[in-house]
Amino acid sequence: MSKLLESFQCDLNGEKIDIPIYHSPSPQRKKMCLSYHPNQLKAFVKTPQRISKKTMVEFLQKHLLWLKDQVFKFGVQCKPQKFEDGTYFLFKGNTIKLEHHESFKKKIFFTCENICKIECPKDLVDRYMRKWMVEQTRIFATERSVLYAEKIQKKISAIRIKDVKTRWGSCSTLGNLNYNWRLIMVPEAVFDYVCAHEVSHLMHMNHSKEFWDQVKKFVTKETITYSKNWLEIHKKQIYQWG
Structure with a gap:
């Protein structure tokens, strides 16, 4: 499972864009690598299973210039998105992570500055979030x-x-x-x-x-x-x- 490592802010045509960077460990992997996914507006640091955060951050710092070049080269290539657990979306200009909790009740709330939680049946997450966004x-x-x-x-x-x-x-x-x-x-x-x-x-x-x-x-x-x-x-x- 990929976990958020940190967020990289990049200037694209004079505007600041936040690129969330995830840590994706694998027991089969021998070396670290960094990849950029323009269609998801995300980057991934792929590493061996056991590695310290300090090592990952140092690796990331050495390759930030490469990541910046990738953002400039590919920009943001979009594909249809829907709201679901783990989705990152914009709300009033801020990058927000959506967390879903299974429940028969419908409830949407912010737990902190960049986390939005929705409680409802899983198959209704996208519908309820869109309805809520429309109302906002x-x-x-x-x-x-x-x-x-x-x-x-x-x-x-x-x-x-x-x-x-x-x-x-x-x-x-x-x-x-x-x-x-x-x-x-x-x-x-x-x-x-x-x-x-x-x-x-x-x-x-x-x-x-x-x-x-x-x-x-x-x-x-x-x-x-x-x-x-x-x-x-x-x-x-x-x-x-x-």
């Missing part, structure tokens, strides 16, 4: 959208959370705001920008100078730039959650 998106989107709408004295007809892979949000001529359920995975500042962006469309149904001037009244120019870059860099990683 709804809560944040509603709070921020209402706040911004009140500032410009505009009424929101409805806020809907949708499963789309073409846009992060949208605003209809009827005043309906639509948000991608995966937005709860992005940093709060980025989610906040998306809300500011869509609410600004209540005044300007275009991307004119007037529209962007309105967005800048809600969030700073630096936040806009940071958010656009973050979404562009991480969109493949986010959209792997089909």
Whole structure:
């Protein structure tokens, strides 16, 4: 069984990405090796069965440059992901590990900063986690959208959370705001920008100078730039959650 050894933070196009590094021991293995799995956004230190953590860390330190090169070379190659025991996912920009405990009751909670536990039947983990993530998106989107709408004295007809892979949000001529359920995975500042962006469309149904001037009244120019870059860099990683 692979266990988390440590996390490696790498700069990819100016953005920091956390790469969890796992220890994978094997009684058949004679030497240590390091591998990177871009489709899982994970790295593995494969070692003989008995080896000290100090030795592993020293080996890892010597090969961090190689790992960094692999991240730059292959980036993040995504495949469809689902929530299950041991899954790593993003929540408000942070890398979270999901731990499942078999139970007939449904309960989702954080035990510490980067561990989320779900208690439910095993075959319902993915369904319950997605439903919970959608609700967390709804809560944040509603709070921020209402706040911004009140500032410009505009009424929101409805806020809907949708499963789309073409846009992060949208605003209809009827005043309906639509948000991608995966937005709860992005940093709060980025989610906040998306809300500011869509609410600004209540005044300007275009991307004119007037529209962007309105967005800048809600969030700073630096936040806009940071958010656009973050979404562009991480969109493949986010959209792997089909």
